Amino acid sequence: MKDLSSIDCNNLLSSMELISKHIHGVANEIEVENVKKMLINIMEAKRIFVMGAGRSGLVAKAFAMRLMHIGFSVYVVGESTTPAVKSTDVVVAISGSGETRSIADLGKIAKDIESTLVTVTSNRDSTLGGLADTVALIPGRTKEDVGGYLERHMRGEYSHLTPLGTSFEITALVFLDAIIAELISIVGISESDLQSMHTILE
Amino acid sequence: MKDLSSIDCNNLLSSMELISKHIHGVANEIEVENVKKMLINIMEAKRIFVMGAGRSGLVAKAFAMRLMHIGFSVYVVGESTTPAVKSTDVVVAISGSGETRSIADLGKIAKDIESTLVTVTSNRDSTLGGLADTVALIPGRTKEDVGGYLERHMRGEYSHLTPLGTSFEITALVFLDAIIAELISIVGISESDLQSMHTILE
Amino acid sequence: MKDLSSIDCNNLLSSMELISKHIHGVANEIEVENVKKMLINIMEAKRIFVMGAGRSGLVAKAFAMRLMHIGFSVYVVGESTTPAVKSTDVVVAISGSGETRSIADLGKIAKDIESTLVTVTSNRDSTLGGLADTVALIPGRTKEDVGGYLERHMRGEYSHLTPLGTSFEITALVFLDAIIAELISIVGISESDLQSMHTILE
Amino acid sequence: MKDLSSIDCNNLLSSMELISKHIHGVANEIEVENVKKMLINIMEAKRIFVMGAGRSGLVAKAFAMRLMHIGFSVYVVGESTTPAVKSTDVVVAISGSGETRSIADLGKIAKDIESTLVTVTSNRDSTLGGLADTVALIPGRTKEDVGGYLERHMRGEYSHLTPLGTSFEITALVFLDAIIAELISIVGISESDLQSMHTILE
Numbered sequence: 001m002k003d004l005s006s007i008d009c010n011n012l013l014s015s016m017e018l019i020s021k022h023i024h025g026v027a028n029e030i031e032v033e034n035v036k037k038m039l040i041n042i043m044e045a046k047r048i049f050v051m052g053a054g055r056s057g058l059v060a061k062a063f064a065m066r067l068m069h070i071g072f073s074v075y076v077v078g079e080s081t082t083p084a085v086k087s088t089d090v091v092v093a094i095s096g097s098g099e100t101r102s103i104a105d106l107g108k109i110a111k112d113i114e115s116t117l118v119t120v121t122s123n124r125d126s127t128l129g130g131l132a133d134t135v136a137l138i139p140g141r142t143k144e145d146v147g148g149y150l151e152r153h154m155r156g157e158y159s160h161l162t163p164l165g166t167s168f169e170i171t172a173l174v175f176l177d178a179i180i181a182e183l184i185s186i187v188g189i190s191e192s193d194l195q196s197m198h199t200i201l202e
Numbered sequence: 203m204k205d206l207s208s209i210d211c212n213n214l215l216s217s218m219e220l221i222s223k224h225i226h227g228v229a230n231e232i233e234v235e236n237v238k239k240m241l242i243n244i245m246e247a248k249r250i251f252v253m254g255a256g257r258s259g260l261v262a263k264a265f266a267m268r269l270m271h272i273g274f275s276v277y278v279v280g281e282s283t284t285p286a287v288k289s290t291d292v293v294v295a296i297s298g299s300g301e302t303r304s305i306a307d308l309g310k311i312a313k314d315i316e317s318t319l320v321t322v323t324s325n326r327d328s329t330l331g332g333l334a335d336t337v338a339l340i341p342g343r344t345k346e347d348v349g350g351y352l353e354r355h356m357r358g359e360y361s362h363l364t365p366l367g368t369s370f371e372i373t374a375l376v377f378l379d380a381i382i383a384e385l386i387s388i389v390g391i392s393e394s395d396l397q398s399m400h401t402i403l404e
Numbered sequence: 405m406k407d408l409s410s411i412d413c414n415n416l417l418s419s420m421e422l423i424s425k426h427i428h429g430v431a432n433e434i435e436v437e438n439v440k441k442m443l444i445n446i447m448e449a450k451r452i453f454v455m456g457a458g459r460s461g462l463v464a465k466a467f468a469m470r471l472m473h474i475g476f477s478v479y480v481v482g483e484s485t486t487p488a489v490k491s492t493d494v495v496v497a498i499s500g501s502g503e504t505r506s507i508a509d510l511g512k513i514a515k516d517i518e519s520t521l522v523t524v525t526s527n528r529d530s531t532l533g534g535l536a537d538t539v540a541l542i543p544g545r546t547k548e549d550v551g552g553y554l555e556r557h558m559r560g561e562y563s564h565l566t567p568l569g570t571s572f573e574i575t576a577l578v579f580l581d582a583i584i585a586e587l588i589s590i591v592g593i594s595e596s597d598l599q600s601m602h603t604i605l606e
Numbered sequence: 607m608k609d610l611s612s613i614d615c616n617n618l619l620s621s622m623e624l625i626s627k628h629i630h631g632v633a634n635e636i637e638v639e640n641v642k643k644m645l646i647n648i649m650e651a652k653r654i655f656v657m658g659a660g661r662s663g664l665v666a667k668a669f670a671m672r673l674m675h676i677g678f679s680v681y682v683v684g685e686s687t688t689p690a691v692k693s694t695d696v697v698v699a700i701s702g703s704g705e706t707r708s709i710a711d712l713g714k715i716a717k718d719i720e721s722t723l724v725t726v727t728s729n730r731d732s733t734l735g736g737l738a739d740t741v742a743l744i745p746g747r748t749k750e751d752v753g754g755y756l757e758r759h760m761r762g763e764y765s766h767l768t769p770l771g772t773s774f775e776i777t778a779l780v781f782l783d784a785i786i787a788e789l790i791s792i793v794g795i796s797e798s799d800l801q802s803m804h805t806i807l808e
Contacts, residue, residue, distance in 0.1 A: 004242050004388075009234045011387045015380035016229035020222050027218035032211045040206050055267055058260045061484040062371070065257055068485040078684075080465040080480045081472040102708055166379050169264070173375065177368050178217035185213045186206070263686040270687040278686045280482075282667040283674040304506055408646050408792070413638045415791045419784035420633035424626050431622035436615045444610050459671055462664045466775070469661055570783050573668070577779065581772050582621035589617045590610070 019170055026171050029139050037134045039182060041116050042072070045090035049115075051077035052094035053103055055169045060094050063176040070184055077106060087114040094176075095119065096140070096168035098126025107131045120176070122168050138171050221372055228373050231341050239336045241384060243318050244274070247292035251317075253279035254296035255305055257371045262296050265378040272386055279308060289316040296378075297321065298342070298370035300328025309333045322378070324370050340373050423574055430575050433543050441538045443586060445520050446476070449494035453519075455481035456498035457507055459573045464498050467580040474588055481510060491518040498580075499523065500544070500572035502530025511535045524580070526572050542575050625776055632777050635745050643740045645788060647722050648678070651696035655721075657683035658700035659709055661775045666700050669782040676790055683712060693720040700782075701725065702746070702774035704732025713737045726782070728774050744777050 042048060048067055052060035060076060067074040075082040077091075085091060091110040095103050098121040107128050110117050119132035122140035129135050244250060250269055254262035262278060269276040277284040279293075287293060293312040297305050300323040309330050312319050321334035324342035331337050446452060452471055456464035464480060471478040479486040481495075489495060495514040499507050502525040511532050514521050523536035526544035533539050648654060654673055658666035666682060673680040681688040683697075691697060697716040701709050704727040713734050716723050725738035728746035735741050 004245060007238050007241055007384070007388065009232070009237050009241075009384060012237065012377075012380040012384040013229055013232065015383035016225055016232075016376055019376050019379070020225040020229065023218055023222040023225070027215055027222065030211070030215065030218075035211050035214065036209050039209055039211075043206060055264050058264050062257050062260050064484045066368075068487055074485050076484045079483045079485070080468045081478050081483070083472055101711070105707070105711075166268075166382075170372070170376055170379065174218055174221050174372055175214075177221070177372065178214040180368075181217035182209070182211060182214040186209065266686045270689055276687050281685045281687070282670045282682045283680050283685070285674055303509070307505070307509075408649060411642050411645055411788070411792065413636070413641050413645075413788060416641065416781075416784040416788040417633055417636065419787040420629055420636075420780055423780050423783070424629040424633065427622055427626040427629070431619055431626065434615070434619065434622075439615050439618065440613050443613055443615075447610060459668050462668050466661050466664050470772075570672075570786075574776070574780055574783065578622055578625050578776055579618075581625070581776065582618040584772075585621035586613070586615060586618040590613065 019167065022167050023171055023174050026139055026175070030175075031137055034134060034136055035179075038118050038136050039179065039186070041090045041118055041134055042067075042092075042179075042183070043186065045116060046086070046088040047073040047075065047090075049075050049077055049082070049085055049089055049091045049110075050094070051091065051103055051106055053100045056094040056096065056100070056103075056172065059169055059173045059176065060092070062173055063092070063094075063180070066177065066180045067183075070180065070187065085110060085113050085115050090116040090118060092118045092120065093128050093132070094121075094172055095126075095128050096122045096138075096172075098123040098128040100128075104128050104131070120172055136175070138168060138175055140168060221369065224369050225373055225376050228341055228377070232377075233339055236336060236338055237381075240320050240338050241381065241388070243292045243320050243336055244269075244294075244381075244385070245388065247318060248288070248290040249275040249277065249292075251277050251279055251284070251287055251291055251293045251312075252296070253293065253305055253308055255302045258296040258298065258302070258305075258374065261371055261375045261378065262294070264375055265294070265296075265382070268379065268382045269385075272382065272389065287312060287315050287317050292318040292320060294320045294322065295330050295334070296323075296374055297328075297330050298324045298340075298374075300325040300330040302330075306330050306333070322374055338377070340370060340377055342370060423571065426571050427575055427578050430543055430579070434579075435541055438538060438540055439583075442522050442540050443583065443590070445494045445522055445538055446471075446496075446583075446587070447590065449520060450490070450492040451477040451479065451494075453479050453481055453486070453489055453493055453495045453514075454498070455495065455507055455510055457504045460498040460500065460504070460507075460576065463573055463577045463580065464496070466577055467496070467498075467584070470581065470584045471587075474584065474591065489514060489517050489519050494520040494522060496522045496524065497532050497536070498525075498576055499530075499532050500526045500542075500576075502527040502532040504532075508532050508535070524576055540579070542572060542579055544572060625773065628773050629777055629780050632745055632781070636781075637743055640740060640742055641785075644724050644742050645785065645792070647696045647724055647740055648673075648698075648785075648789070649792065651722060652692070652694040653679040653681065653696075655681050655683055655688070655691055655695055655697045655716075656700070657697065657709055657712055659706045662700040662702065662706070662709075662778065665775055665779045665782065666698070668779055669698070669700075669786070672783065672786045673789075676786065676793065691716060691719050691721050696722040696724060698724045698726065699734050699738070700727075700778055701732075701734050702728045702744075702778075704729040704734040706734075710734050710737070726778055742781070744774060744781055746774060 050060040050064045051057070064074045064076045093103050093107050098119060104127040107117055107119070108131060111131055117132045118134045118136060119128040120136045120138060121129055122138050123129060124135050124137055252262040252266045253259070266276045266278045295305050295309050300321060306329040309319055310333060313333055319334045320336045320338065321330040322338045322340060323331055324340050325331055326337050326339055454464040454468045455461070468478045468480045497507050497511050502523060508531040511521055511523070512535060515535055521536045522538045522540060523532040524540045524542060525533055526542050527533055528539050528541055656666040656670045670680045670682045699709050699713050704725060710733040713723055713725070714737060717737055723738045724740045724742060725734040726742045726744060727735055728744050729735055730741050730743055
């Protein structure tokens with residue numbers, strides 16, 4: 001272990017810069033047609049169900065909270081009062097690899113029920129990508145990631161600065177909050193409307 | 203409601219760019235001395251407890267998962283098997299306003315027990331800011347936010363694009379994942395070590 | 405520690421018998437008029453919110469799941485998609501002591517909003533008992549508990565066999581499932597109806 | 607729907623009596639040798655992992671809380687800081703049918719890792735029953751259930767009074783709390799010890 005007094009926070013600052021650039025890069029590579037399809041799937045569904053495992057499950061919950069705030073009927077798969085899915089519902093599955101076993105199993109069930117399945121993933125050619133009616137692709141590495149900043153500062157260290165699925169999870173959260181911004185624009189809700197729907201019991 | 207066929211995803215793309223710039227701005231304003239204190243609080247504690255309400259609670263859980271992956275003894279306040287806090291533990295409270303009632307109450311209890319309290323917040327002059335041994339400040343608005351990009355694209359629309367606490371929550375998540383990157387550098391763990399600690403049952 | 409080979413399961417069997425007798429005793433002391441009021445509160449509310457801390461929180465979730473199965477609009481306070489409470493809602497608080505800090509705070513907020521508050525508790529003369537519109541009393545010790553069985557088998561050992569709040573939590577769960585049985589009788593739902601509302605994604 | 611003023615709570619009281627008798631019946635049919643094996647599996651394991659879906663998952667959490675209170679290293683599968691299972695751990699799976707898909711999948715993984723698997727179930731001849739090193743059988747119907755009380759009061763109405771898996775879930779909870787009573791006797795812990803380990807932050 002390093003001497004604690006020598007901590008310089010350089011890794012911390014590099015990691016934040018890297019994520020900032022990654023989000024910029026992903027924004028530039030968003031497939032607008034597919035995102036429009038995803039927005040229409042959400043607007044046309046009777047109810048929205050979201051799901052994910054591990055940290056992607058937390059991202060799913062954060063998205064569900066905002067959907068509730070802006071007035072949608074939304075449920076998190078696995079929470080206590082989540083009802084059975086029906087064919088008129090949309091199920092949004094979040095999985096970086098698209099291969100998370102439990103979520104892929106649930107994705108198959110969602111399609112058996114004939115509900116609409118949207119997959120948010122970095123891997124279009126995955127089980128969940130193949131099952132989905134709509135794939136919202138979050139590129140895992142973008143041109144920005146391999147550009148100048150990385151060239152100079154962290155060649156070969158990418159995984160240390162954003163270990164495991166970190167960059168997917170954060171970028172998926174940013175993307176889904178941006179979906180909320182777009183939905184707010186579509187349905188025409190004000191921030192004071194949001195405040196009144198925000199839970200008081202927390 | 204807008205005609206769905208006219209959706210152009212401009213709000214979505216602007217929201218992602220805004221968050222990207224906001225993270226860059228926050229990275230430039232990080233108070234390195236306080237962050238070093240936070241890192242030392244975490245390294246020196248026997249166990250780490252994290253807490254937050256609503257979406258900040260999800261950020262707390264995402265941070266806790268990674269701390270577990272890199273080998274720390276860590277608990278989320280409110281989960282089933284979380285034990286009682288002791289004076290040798292550090293409690294990390296996440297609250298944008300620093301005034302979330304339930305978390306502030308728990309912060310007081312944490313200090314009564316004489317454990318170390320770290321607050322991650324946008325508001326140093328808040329109840330949780332005042333209670334804390336260490337404040338990790340995540341500026342709510344940075345110079346980047348009010349710079350050229352905003353001037354041109356979204357004057358007055360900030361709240362629509364990142365409603366309620368959205369920009370705090372995302373930035374806190376990015377900051378805490380960057381704390382993980384710094385801790386990995388301090389303790390010298392490899393990504394394959396991480397993989398072996400990642401839960402297999404999910 | 406005892407020699408493991410000498411385990412005879414006598415404490416286990418005594419504990420199960422004790423709980424069985426305790427439930428019988430509580431059934432004999434149920435205040436039917438208050439329970440009718442609770443049923444009417446639930447039937448007349450637009451939506452039902454349930455809450456509890458620790459194991460009482462798990463009991464609240466188990467009750468909420470069944471309410472959802474039989475067709476009520478129900479939410480668990482603290483879950484991701486739980487909306488703000490309104491005056492037309494009923495809030496069911498579960499607390500053996502009636503003094504659990506966080507739940508009592510939320511009970512006060514529920515009354516400020518002018519929603520209906522039902523408290524399930526062993527302690528009528530508590531903060532939550534005092535706040536409630538309706539108290540469903542689950543006696544902590546009943547005549548059965550101090551009768552022949554206990555006299556002979558476990559004088560002085562009561563707390564070992566049902567430590568901390570165990571007997572309240574189990575009896576509250578049994579009572580709330582019995583509320584479900586009564587509601588099923590009132591609304592006239594069949595078990596096959598229940599099956600169709602049972603979640604398929606689990 | 608019935609007239610609310612005609613509610614007599616007879617179904618409620620019958621349901622409580624039925625559960626009381628069912629627990630008594632299960633206590634009489636407990637397979638003591640298998641329960642001793644389960645206790646030894648728990649005492650000899652390095653760490654304990656518990657899991658279940660839906661209401662059985664809540665029972666698993668309630669059991670985990672008490673194991674933590676009496677000093678065991680215990681984790682709930684699916685919570686934020688639960689680490690990877692190892693061969694020296696015991697996994698306790700709770701499933702009335704023994705066929706819950708997600709839990710059976712995890713049971714297979716637990717056996718692949720060569721950890722010890724205990725299944726608490728009403729169905730020995732199930733997937734989870736077949737996988738388990740030890741089966742703790744909770745009979746779904748006991749002699750008590752079909753005795754005089756039922757004969758007189760609820761012929762044919764059993765499912766209304768304890769719909770779906772209700773009687774399994776409650777009885778599993780009672781059984782697992784009785785396991786705690788037995789463990790307390792084995793390890794020799796006092797109620798004041800329990801109090802000190804009880805979480806203060808709730």
